[in-house]
Amino acid sequence: MAEYLAFHYLAPKDLLPRGHVPPFGIKNFPEACATLLLSEAKRQQLKPLRALDLGCAVGRSSFELARKAPEVVGIDFSKAFIRAARTLRKKASVRFPLKLEGTRTRMTTAKAPKTKYRTLVCFRTGDALRLPDLGMFDLVLAANLVDRVKEPKKLLQKVLPSLVRPGGLVLLTSPYTWTKEFTPSSRWPKDSFPSIRNILSPDFRLLRRQDLPFLLREHRRKFQLTFADATIWKRRSS
Ligand SMILES: C[S@@+](CC[C@H](N)C(=O)[O-])C[C@H]1O[C@@H](n2cnc3c(N)ncnc32)[C@H](O)[C@@H]1O
Numbered sequence: 001m002a003e004y005l006a007f008h009y010l011a012p013k014d015l016l017p018r019g020h021v022p023p024f025g026i027k028n029f030p031e032a033c034a035t036l037l038l039s040e041a042k043r044q045q046l047k048p049l050r051a052l053d054l055g056c057a058v059g060r061s062s063f064e065l066a067r068k069a070p071e072v073v074g075i076d077f078s079k080a081f082i083r084a085a086r087t088l089r090k091k092a093s094v095r096f097p098l099k100l101e102g103t104r105t106r107m108t109t110a111k112a113p114k115t116k117y118r119t120l121v122c123f124r125t126g127d128a129l130r131l132p133d134l135g136m137f138d139l140v141l142a143a144n145l146v147d148r149v150k151e152p153k154k155l156l157q158k159v160l161p162s163l164v165r166p167g168g169l170v171l172l173t174s175p176y177t178w179t180k181e182f183t184p185s186s187r188w189p190k191d192s193f194p195s196i197r198n199i200l201s202p203d204f205r206l207l208r209r210q211d212l213p214f215l216l217r218e219h220r221r222k223f224q225l226t227f228a229d230a231t232i233w234k235r236r237s238s
Helices: 002-009 029-043 060-065 079-091 152-163 192-200
Strands: 050-054 071-076 093-101 104-111 121-125 137-143 164-174 204-219 222-235
Touching (some): 002 060, 002 079, 002 093, 002 204, 029 060, 029 137, 029 164, 029 204, 029 222, 060 071, 060 079, 060 121, 060 137, 071 079, 079 093, 079 121, 093 204, 137 152, 152 164, 152 192, 164 204, 192 204, 192 222
Parallel strands (some): 050 071, 050 137, 071 121, 137 164
Antiparallel strands (some): 164 222, 204 222
16 A cells, blocks of 8 residues: 555655656656556547556546546455545545655655546545446556456456547557466456557557656666556547
């Protein structure tokens, strides 16, 4: 939990030891995802009314999407993550123990954006592969989710087309860290990007692809550097 609150609500420079700057121009990842998707919407002259953050964790991207979309739904499997996201929505901040080393921690504050944006977001627990009817969305963000679900093909082939309205956009990001813990190895693609493109292309057109690097902080002197593959897709008209 603390690792995710830090990842979502602290700036990368505040996670690093004093005097160091984040490498590769790394920014706050959930904020960067929302910015990337909203910028593409602007480029496409799409004024988003409804946005969905699938696998929203503790909710930062959902709040960022609300800067431009008047209705945002954030969904995650984890009750604890959704509880934290709802607390941030209500109280604007939460205190959490940021790990220093061993069992030592420092109490730190995670701050959410202004009330105006927070109140536009609704957080719900749910399974991305078994969603109730949520209607269609203009924007869907699935950040680092595809390699965390049991059936990645179902997410891409069935779930996403059912959620995105024609002309709407999806931002997928993933480092493609396939593990048996989350996905049976029989369902791991051999080469992730071409497989994803094959599955999505009947319903979506690829607009953009770029690396989106991020730092996950384990403790004050240990970080994991990842380069997520970020792809933006536009739902075909029919
Ligand atoms: C690697 S985290 C990414 C979180 C967030 N999108 C981000 O980029 O920081 C994957 C998230 O997906 C959630 N998740 C995993 N399987 C899910 C499922 N089937 N339905 C909904 N959420 C799921 C996890 O609880 C976790 O919060």
